[in-house]
Amino acid sequence: MLRSPATDTQITHGRRLWLYVLVGLIVVFLVVPSLLVIPLSFSNSRLLAFPPPGWSLRWYEAFFCSLEWRSATVTSFTAAFLTMILATAIGTLAAYSLRVSESRIFQAAFIVFLLPMMIPAILIAIGVFLLYAQMGLNNTLLGIVLAHTVMAIPFVVITVAAGLRSYDMNQEMVARSLGASRPWAFLTITLPQIKISMISAALLAFITSLDEVVIALFIAGGDNMTLTKRMFNALRDEIDPTIAAISSILLLLSAILLATSQFMQKGSGRGR
Numbered sequence: 001m002l003r004s005p006a007t008d009t010q011i012t013h014g015r016r017l018w019l020y021v022l023v024g025l026i027v028v029f030l031v032v033p034s035l036l037v038i039p040l041s042f043s044n045s046r047l048l049a050f051p052p053p054g055w056s057l058r059w060y061e062a063f064f065c066s067l068e069w070r071s072a073t074v075t076s077f078t079a080a081f082l083t084m085i086l087a088t089a090i091g092t093l094a095a096y097s098l099r100v101s102e103s104r105i106f107q108a109a110f111i112v113f114l115l116p117m118m119i120p121a122i123l124i125a126i127g128v129f130l131l132y133a134q135m136g137l138n139n140t141l142l143g144i145v146l147a148h149t150v151m152a153i154p155f156v157v158i159t160v161a162a163g164l165r166s167y168d169m170n171q172e173m174v175a176r177s178l179g180a181s182r183p184w185a186f187l188t189i190t191l192p193q194i195k196i197s198m199i200s201a202a203l204l205a206f207i208t209s210l211d212e213v214v215i216a217l218f219i220a221g222g223d224n225m226t227l228t229k230r231m232f233n234a235l236r237d238e239i240d241p242t243i244a245a246i247s248s249i250l251l252l253l254s255a256i257l258l259a260t261s262q263f264m265q266k267g268s269g270r271g272r
Contacts, residue, residue, distance in 0.1 A: 034251060041244035048239055059245040068230065069242070075220075076210055076227040079141060083148040083209035088202040090149070091156025096186065098157075099164040110157070117154045121214040124150070129218040139221040147215050152205035159204060163197025164190075200261040207254050 036050060041059055043052030063069050091113075098110050116124060128147050129138065137143030167190065175185040191198075213228035220226045227246065234240045 037244050037247045037251065040241065041248040043241060043244070046241065048241055048244065059241045062242045063245050063249075066242075069227075069246070071223070072225050072227040072230040075141065075144075075224055079144045079148060079226065080206045080209040082141075082145045083152055084202045084206040086145065087149045087152035087156050087205040087208075088198060091153045091201060091205070092160045092198055094153070095157045095160035095164055096190070098161065100169065110161075113157045114154045116151050121151075121212075125215040125218040128215060132219055138219050139224055141224050143219050144216065144224060144226065145209075147219060148209040148212055149205075151212060151215065152208040155204040155208060156201040159201035160194065160197050163194040167193055203257045203261045207257050211250065211254060 039052055040048055040050060042055050042057065043049065044054035044056035044058060045052060094109075094113055124147075128143075128150075132138045132143050137146070169190075171193075172182075172185045172189050175189045176182060180188070211228065212226075213232060216226040216229040217232060220229050227250075231243050231246060234243055
């Protein structure tokens with residue numbers, strides 16, 4: 001296997017062995033600290049100690065039996081779902097507009113949609129907080145959804161744009177030449193063929209909202225406190241092992257959604 005070619009340039013896997021080892025070490029360095037939280041969530045101790053002195057489900061029970069934790073969970077999942085819908089719609093239309101436009105101004109707008117990924121989240125959070133203070137949107141579900149949508153749109157634009165690049169726009173042009181309007185041609189011809197990219201983008205938008213914490217620290221509170229902010233507050237006030245249980249659940253959910261997104265994109269690529 002090490003002597004078999006790894007690419008079309010006949011570079012063997014053996015000559016790339018150092019690269020595989022390096023990537024493996026990087027993955028271990030990034031992933032293992034996150035995985036350590038899973039055994040900690042099954043500890044029977046009130047302290048976060050590794051290895052756990054004993055095993056128990058008490059912290060999962062504490063999470064599901066707590067009204068405060070359940071309320072924050074409902075808020076986070078509601079915000080994530082609404083963000084997914086809004087960001088997917090806006091991001092898909094933006095990616096489509098950039099794909100069909102030949103103007104350099106519209107092409108430069110692609111960078112604008114990526115700005116939330118480039119600007120530090122803390123700066124966005126401060127700006128959103130000051131703006132919401134004038135509009136009365138702090139500590140509201142609408143404010144959380146709008147802010148999370150801004151953070152999620154870049155992922156949608158990138159994912160849908162990748163799907164549109166492999167799509168033959170001549171099919172839509174044929175439909176329009178037969179009398180279909182651009183919106184109807186998009187809905188009936190283009191949209192069904194990029195649906196895998198859209199679903200993948202929607203999953204990424206959902207994860208982005210569910211895992212976001214920096215902006216939530218500024219604008220979420222009261223009855224609309226998100227799960228991530230409540231976790232941060234609990235970690236600041238006391239070391240509550242319930243956080244390990246919640247982190248394990250979120251880690252598993254994020255892994256499942258990301259794996260589903262990657263699987264759907266690869267399946268779509270093989271289909272083409």
